[in-house]
Amino acid sequence: MQVDLWKVLEAFLENFNVNLTLISSKEDDITKFDLGIRKIFGNQNTYEKIAAYVCDTCESRKLYVLQDVFETEYCMFCLPEEERSVGNYCLIGPYQNEKVEENWLNELVQTHKIPTIYMGELQEYYQAMPILPNYQEFKECLVSIIRMLYKNEGKLEICYLDHFTWTEELTAPENQEESNLSANLIEERYKIENDLMKAISQGNIDAALNATARMSSFRIADRFKEASRNYRNFLITANTLYRKAAEMGGVHPYLIDKVSCALAKKIETVCTRAEYSHFNREMIRRYCMLVQNYSFQKYTPLVRKAMNYIELNISQGVSLKNLSEELNVNASYLSTVFKKEMGQTVTEYINQRRVEIAILYLNTSSMQIQDIAFRVGICDVNYFSKVFKKITGMTPTKYREKVLSATKM
Known part of the structure; x- marks a missing residue:
């Protein structure tokens, strides 16, 4: 059986919620590759310059690792000839290997003289940023997949480019209406949340799990220093949303409450991120099955x-x-x-x-x-x-x- 390595790469990056942007030429529209942050701090042609930079820089059998002015990391490489039906160049990122602390963000704002009214935009940007705690393992797996894309023929050279390789400056926009990243991200998160609730209300497990995978790219601000307490709080909130979705699906509140109470007890045993992710998916399946088996909505x-x-x-x-x-x-x-x-x-x-x-x-x-x-x-x-x-x-x-x-x- 032949493995589609390109789909493997896509699935690998999706698992870490890391963006993958394909570029065919310098004229390509890549305005979504950075979650829209440059629409606030730079001219629109910044994206054109970055697309041109990727096309001019990338050479065959080389993986480039670089940081941008926001100190987030990217990888980019030139696709092998046989894979160019999807594009010529691949830009991976942004991502970071640790969570941004408030002091660090304050220093970034001061260094680039960013008006404080845009602090919320930056906070929302970094909240949406994928964090890779196992950064080294991520990079090793990525390198292995790219080598296989090149059929392991010859050496894959890894090039670490200079800091702030993309020449750009952070400038506040003249029109505040253009700086709507925070609102756009929140709006997108709410839309996905509504998609998730709709899927549960219909008992559609696949659609619900797909929506929760999309939701995971949005990191809600922590309320407590203890990570396990944050995970449990998120699950408590999710349990409330999911049970309301099941009620919308026509399940009797008594039956919903039995499931909800049983899940609430188990939530308190969750300690790690892996346990949180697994239990969240399990809750979704339970509520979807509840709707499938006990929804009487279609009857008089x-x-x-x-x-x-x-x-x-x-x-x-x-x-x-x-x-x-x-x-x-x-x-x-x-x-x-x-x-x-x-x-x-x-x-x-x-x-x-x-x-x-x-x-x-x-x-x-x-x-x-x-x-x-x-x-x-x-x-x-x-x-x-x-x-x-x-x-x-x-x-x-x-x-x-x-x-x-x-x-x-």
Whole structure:
């Protein structure tokens, strides 16, 4: 199997949230390569000069490492001939290997005589900056991928260019409306956040995970010095947003609250960034699955109320009679409307849900069959076995034996 090394490079950089900008010629528009910071501190032709610099500087089999006036790092290289269908030159960055401290930022402002009204713009820029704590490993992997792009033929020379290689000066804009980086970044973050909530409300796991990957390129300002406390705070906020998204998706608040409370307890065990990232993705999957399994949004209010009542009272021996009494509607009318929308009778739906919940207990616990029957609202274990077999084709005992047999394999 042949590996597409260009896609490997793209995936590698995406994993670190590092920008990859392709340049074909000096005339290319590269205004997005630096998150738009130069639109504030320089003329528009600064981007044209940088594109020209990349095209004039890059030579085959050379990887250039340089810093700009903002003291952020970039890499650039000339693509091999066989890869030039995507572009001629590759510009990677910006990124840093450690978080910017306030004292350092103040020195940058003083050195370049930047008006203090633009401090917010700079802070937002550095907040969005990818941080590479394992910088050396990142660079080694990057070099290895680029060498493979060149098919390991010959040596790849690494060139460290002079500090502030791109000749540019920081000047405040004449029109403050042009210095809208902070607002633009916040607006983009909110848009992605809305995309994430929409995906969860639809139970779309892939779209939700894609949105959260895009969100990770925005670093929200820390509230505490202790990193683990910041991770937990972010997860607490995310848990609140995700549960509201699930509610928008038509899931009953009672069911959402059960999941939310369980996740809230686990949040307090998160300590590292890796644990934070993993748990955030797990929360997204949990809420999406909740919407997939329990969203009644597409049904009429009456049927929705009936389904919610069944879900919340399944262990109480719910029936068409007490359901119609609870909803204050005629039992015959409820039965007709329910079957029209659901394609099955109320009793069939109740039994289906009982069996689905019973299967969950059989798969995940060692509870006795009679105890499981009681948990799903059936006191007669023989009747429970009859209902279970009618829906699954086997008795609960046979089903458990099948599960245990599969586990031992």
